[in-house]
Amino acid sequence: xxxxxxxxxxxxxxCAAILALPGNVVLAxxxxxxxxxxxxxxxxxxxxxxxxDSLNFVLQKNPVEVETRLxxxxxxxxxxxxxxxxxxxxxxxxxxSYLVATIDENxxxxxxxxxxxxxxxxxxxxxVISDNLSRANTQLRSVEQxxxxxxxVLKVSSAPAGSDLRLAYNExxxxxxxxxxxxxxxxxxxxxxxxxxxxLLEPTAITAVVTPDIAFVGDxxxxxxxxxxxxxxxxxxxxxxxxxxxxxxxxxxxxxxLYIATLQVPYLYIPEMDIQALYxxxxxDIGRYIAxxxxxxxxxxxxxxARLEITVEDKSYPGLETTVxxxxxxxxxxxxxxxDLEIYLDDILxxxxxxxxxxxxxIKLDPxxxxxxxxxxxxxxxxxxxxxxxxxxxxxVIRVVPVLDLDVPGLALIPGSIGLRGRVYSELGPLSGTSxxxxxxxxxxxxxxxxxGNFDTVIKAGPSWSVIGSQNMVIHITPQEPWHAPLTTSxxxxxxxxLNLGIIFGVFLFxxxxxxxxxxxWSGVSTRKRIIPEIATTQPEPVPVYxxxxxxxxxxxxxxxxxxxxxxxxxxxxxxxxxxIQEKTKELIRPQQTLREFALENRHVLGxxxxxxxxxxxxxxxxxxxxxxxxxxxxxxxxxxxHRILEESEPxxxxxxxxxxxxxxxxxxxxxxxx
Amino acid sequence: xxxxxxxxxxxxxxxxxxxxCIWFYPxxxxxxxxxxxxxxxxxxxxxxxxxxxxxLDELPESPEKGALVIIPYLDYAEEELVRIxxxxxxGGTLLLMDDYGYGNVVxxxxxxxxxxxNKPLLDPLFCYKNQSMPRISDFAPRVxxxxxxxxxxxxxxxxxxxxxxxxxxxxxxxxxxxxxNGTLDPDEPEGPFAVAAxxxxxxxxxxxxxxxxVAINTMVGRDDNYDFISYLINREGEQKEIQIDNSHxxxxxxxxxxxxxxxxxxxxxxxxxxxxxxxxxxxxxSRYLLKKGETIE
Numbered sequence: 001x002x003x004x005x006x007x008x009x010x011x012x013x014x015c016a017a018i019l020a021l022p023g024n025v026v027l028a029x030x031x032x033x034x035x036x037x038x039x040x041x042x043x044x045x046x047x048x049x050x051x052x053d054s055l056n057f058v059l060q061k062n063p064v065e066v067e068t069r070l071x072x073x074x075x076x077x078x079x080x081x082x083x084x085x086x087x088x089x090x091x092x093x094x095x096x097s098y099l100v101a102t103i104d105e106n107x108x109x110x111x112x113x114x115x116x117x118x119x120x121x122x123x124x125x126x127x128v129i130s131d132n133l134s135r136a137n138t139q140l141r142s143v144e145q146x147x148x149x150x151x152x153v154l155k156v157s158s159a160p161a162g163s164d165l166r167l168a169y170n171e172x173x174x175x176x177x178x179x180x181x182x183x184x185x186x187x188x189x190x191x192x193x194x195x196x197x198x199x200l201l202e203p204t205a206i207t208a209v210v211t212p213d214i215a216f217v218g219d220x221x222x223x224x225x226x227x228x229x230x231x232x233x234x235x236x237x238x239x240x241x242x243x244x245x246x247x248x249x250x251x252x253x254x255x256x257x258l259y260i261a262t263l264q265v266p267y268l269y270i271p272e273m274d275i276q277a278l279y280x281x282x283x284x285d286i287g288r289y290i291a292x293x294x295x296x297x298x299x300x301x302x303x304x305x306a307r308l309e310i311t312v313e314d315k316s317y318p319g320l321e322t323t324v325x326x327x328x329x330x331x332x333x334x335x336x337x338x339x340d341l342e343i344y345l346d347d348i349l350x351x352x353x354x355x356x357x358x359x360x361x362x363i364k365l366d367p368x369x370x371x372x373x374x375x376x377x378x379x380x381x382x383x384x385x386x387x388x389x390x391x392x393x394x395x396x397v398i399r400v401v402p403v404l405d406l407d408v409p410g411l412a413l414i415p416g417s418i419g420l421r422g423r424v425y426s427e428l429g430p431l432s433g434t435s436x437x438x439x440x441x442x443x444x445x446x447x448x449x450x451x452x453g454n455f456d457t458v459i460k461a462g463p464s465w466s467v468i469g470s471q472n473m474v475i476h477i478t479p480q481e482p483w484h485a486p487l488t489t490s491x492x493x494x495x496x497x498x499l500n501l502g503i504i505f506g507v508f509l510f511x512x513x514x515x516x517x518x519x520x521x522w523s524g525v526s527t528r529k530r531i532i533p534e535i536a537t538t539q540p541e542p543v544p545v546y547x548x549x550x551x552x553x554x555x556x557x558x559x560x561x562x563x564x565x566x567x568x569x570x571x572x573x574x575x576x577x578x579x580x581i582q583e584k585t586k587e588l589i590r591p592q593q594t595l596r597e598f599a600l601e602n603r604h605v606l607g608x609x610x611x612x613x614x615x616x617x618x619x620x621x622x623x624x625x626x627x628x629x630x631x632x633x634x635x636x637x638x639x640x641x642x643h644r645i646l647e648e649s650e651p652x653x654x655x656x657x658x659x660x661x662x663x664x665x666x667x668x669x670x671x672x673x674x675x
Numbered sequence: 676x677x678x679x680x681x682x683x684x685x686x687x688x689x690x691x692x693x694x695x696c697i698w699f700y701p702x703x704x705x706x707x708x709x710x711x712x713x714x715x716x717x718x719x720x721x722x723x724x725x726x727x728x729x730x731l732d733e734l735p736e737s738p739e740k741g742a743l744v745i746i747p748y749l750d751y752a753e754e755e756l757v758r759i760x761x762x763x764x765x766g767g768t769l770l771l772m773d774d775y776g777y778g779n780v781v782x783x784x785x786x787x788x789x790x791x792x793n794k795p796l797l798d799p800l801f802c803y804k805n806q807s808m809p810r811i812s813d814f815a816p817r818v819x820x821x822x823x824x825x826x827x828x829x830x831x832x833x834x835x836x837x838x839x840x841x842x843x844x845x846x847x848x849x850x851x852x853x854x855x856n857g858t859l860d861p862d863e864p865e866g867p868f869a870v871a872a873x874x875x876x877x878x879x880x881x882x883x884x885x886x887x888x889v890a891i892n893t894m895v896g897r898d899d900n901y902d903f904i905s906y907l908i909n910r911e912g913e914q915k916e917i918q919i920d921n922s923h924x925x926x927x928x929x930x931x932x933x934x935x936x937x938x939x940x941x942x943x944x945x946x947x948x949x950x951x952x953x954x955x956x957x958x959x960x961s962r963y964l965l966k967k968g969e970t971i972e
Binding site: 030031032033034035036038039040041043045046047049050053069072075076077439465466467476486488500504507511 | 705713714736737739740748774775799800801802803804805806807808810812824826828829846847848887888891893894897945946947950954957
């Protein structure tokens with residue numbers, strides 16, 4: 001293998017190695033695994049613990065948390081044969097948790113009623129609690145059975161006693177037992193009070209009449225009635241007036257058991273209210289009387305309602321004012337006074353005003369407000385008999401995208417400067433003082449627009465790799481006003497790179513003119529103009545005659561001319577011999593066939609004299625391709641060899657082909673391109 | 676034909692075939708956009724129309740509408756961190772998805788207290804198939820209703836963040852496997868842990884997700900993973916132009932070769948390179964022909 005070949009191989013291998021160089025790998029932990037082929041591993045321990053923790057919240061009477069935890073059960077990893085059980089557990093446990101919480105609330109109410117000797121209400125409440133307890137116990141048993149089913153599937157019973165699975169399972173069962181104990185405790189609390197028998201207590205009765213039974217908010221209503229026991233009035237007893245179940249006022253009965261209370265209808269703006277009078281034994285009455293409550297009396301409440309219609313602009317802009325208009329529509333008399341108005345933007349109070357029936361309010365939006373939909377809420381507080389009003393509308397906040405009018409030259413010569421001018425504006429007017437940044441390749445220019453949004457600049461386009469082609473000029477517009485959006489746009493400029501064109505033209509010339517000559521030089525081929533031997537038209541050089549005169553030294557031109565003549569004479573003989581051979585072989589010199597190749601292939605026709613033809617060929621090549629200058633000796637040798645060839649190749653009894661007369665006027669003309 | 680010529684021709688053929696293989700054979704490396712196998716991100720790239728970048732120098736100058744997804748499995752140079760910070764400061768959205776990589780290097784440079792714990796998050800109950808693939812169903816109120824559950828794959832957790840910054844948490848049955856033995860030990864912390872968080876940083880946003888695997892082909896379509904990524908990136912209702920940083924992913928030799936082949940192609944695409952190549956070919960061929968024409972055996 002040659003040295004060049006080795007170098008090439010090494011180069012190729014290095015290239016391949018560079019392409020195949022690996023990167024660094026650093027991770028010690030697997031970043032992921034294929035979910036399709038991942039191994040399924042189920043943890044019963046985790047399931048039992050999660051259930052156990054969820055039941056803790058049942059005991060804490062926090063059903064919301066129980067529901068929150070168990071509604072995620074669809075996302076747990078459990079075997080298919082357990083999915084039904086886990087779903088059952090979730091459903092029953094959530095129901096049970098709500099029941100337990102309700103029972104707990106009812107038990108608290110029960111305690112209050114018992115303390116107040118409100119036996120009638122107790123009689124109503126106890127069956128409700130009992131029913132809930134019964135349902136809770138049923139669901140608890142269902143939960144327990146589900147757990148046992150799961151335990152069987154997971155073969156908890158065959159797990160070692162101290163194993164985590166067994167411990168978790170047992171812990172869960174303990175939680176169920178705790179809930180059961182709680183329910184038992186509740187059941188015990190339902191037992192009737194053992195204070196005294198109902199027969200020993202005096203029943204009471206209380207009436208309630210509301211006048212008027214229709215009233216405006218803020219008006220007064222009178223509630224009166226009589227408290228009695230077995231027909232006898234109870235004087236000096238406190239009676240609670242309950243408004244919607246809540247004590248509002250307490251009054252005392254007079255000597256006739258009559259009580260009168262004045263109640264101001266609260267500004268609740270609801271159509272009716274429940275009014276009830278309640279007596280329960282206090283101090284000395286405890287142990288003597290049973291509590292009593294009047295029947296519920298409905299008080300119809302009147303007030304004026306209004307509808308508020310608000311209108312906002314289609315588009316609003318950060319940092320600018322937007323107009324909100326509104327109008328109250330009353331179904332009755334309009335208020336004489338102004339109403340307070342509060343305007344909220346996304347639940348944040350941004351404006352207050354006092355208005356009458358109609359209003360127009362300018363609201364300045366925060367410059368930093370995000371674009372998109374925002375909720376405008378307007379509320380007007382209640383005024384006397386006028387109910388509060390609230391209405392909302394969607395505010396569409398946008399930032400206006402600027403419009404750029406830019407004059408870009410159709411053709412730009414680079415390297416050089418490109419003039420650019422234009423205007424930036426939007427539907428809200430021209431953008432003044434806006435930052436405009438333009439990038440063209442590696443060139444960048446930054447400027448500010450004038451007050452009317454105009455700008456005028458130049459951008460320098462430096463050298464680049466391109467020759468002719470279009471290039472994108474990227475323009476960033478950053479408005480200073482918050483209501484304008486930044487804009488990034490681009491324009492295409494056709495560029496002609498004069499520098500590169502010049503270089504390429506130069507390289508082209510180099511290829512066409514200089515490089516071929518150099519390449520021939522490198523490859524050892526003479527680039528000198530080949531000396532084409534001319535057909536001898538001059539007389540052969542005469543034999544020098546002795547002369548006593550001094551011979552002048554011929555100058556260089558004469559030497560060159562003489563060399564040319566000698567060369568012609570040599571090749572005259574060569575061409576003669578070639579034709580001589582071709583007559584015998586009927587073959588021409590092939591294209592690209594060297595003289596030596598021709599001699600080797602055809603000398604056999606000359607017989608032993610063929611070697612002389614080879615010698616003549618070598619003389620010819622030497623003269624053609626080396627710096628050797630033809631001499632008289634070359635000519636003479638060529639002539640001698642030629643004569644020998646002619647003599648030796650002549651068959652006996654045949655006339656010798658007449659030898660050519662070099663330089664003679666009647667010589668044959670041989671085409672130059674034969675050589 | 677001489678032996679040396681035959682050898683050269685063979686080597687050239689082998690190289691051409693190798694280059695064609697490199698060009699057309701798909702990548703099988705993790706998180707590669709060209710990888711259509713289970714561990715690539717081809718689907719993610721197609722769904723989100725992402726652009727792969729091989730250097731952070733390709734980040735846009737005006738990143739307000741841009742989102743950069745980083746999976747930092749290789750360390751960062753100072754100038755790269757500067758570039759990332761500049762991107763966020765200028766209004767870009769950075770989604771940093773890490774589990775066991777160099778995410779903390781980025782967070783440290785950005786001046787954040789939050790850190791990836793770089794320890795496996797395991798959840799034996801709320802998971803898909805096994806505890807290494809936890810399912811996340813606890814989300815911040817702003818996310819609830821939009822996302823029900825997402826699925827992670829060999830994830831970690833995010834520490835040192837306030838609850839208001841967290842977006843998603845693992846379940847109460849999850850734990851951090853500090854000693855990586857696959858079981859919950861007494862000294863190992865139990866869930867919930869934050870697995871996604873959001874911060875305002877400069878003019879931009881920083882989003883942390885403690886598992887980049889949500890984006891791989893076999894994960895992005897599971898549960899609400901796609902919607903969650905979409906929510907994170909396009910949170911402000913604006914479709915972002917997403918770029919994925921390929922320069923900090925571990926690469927197989929095939930990927931490196933692909934990258935270099937692309938680089939080479941790009942380098943050869945400019946006029947001067949083409950001119951040079953043509954000149955070399957012209958010179959070599961001319962010399963060869965001229966030499967042959969003048970040789971006499």
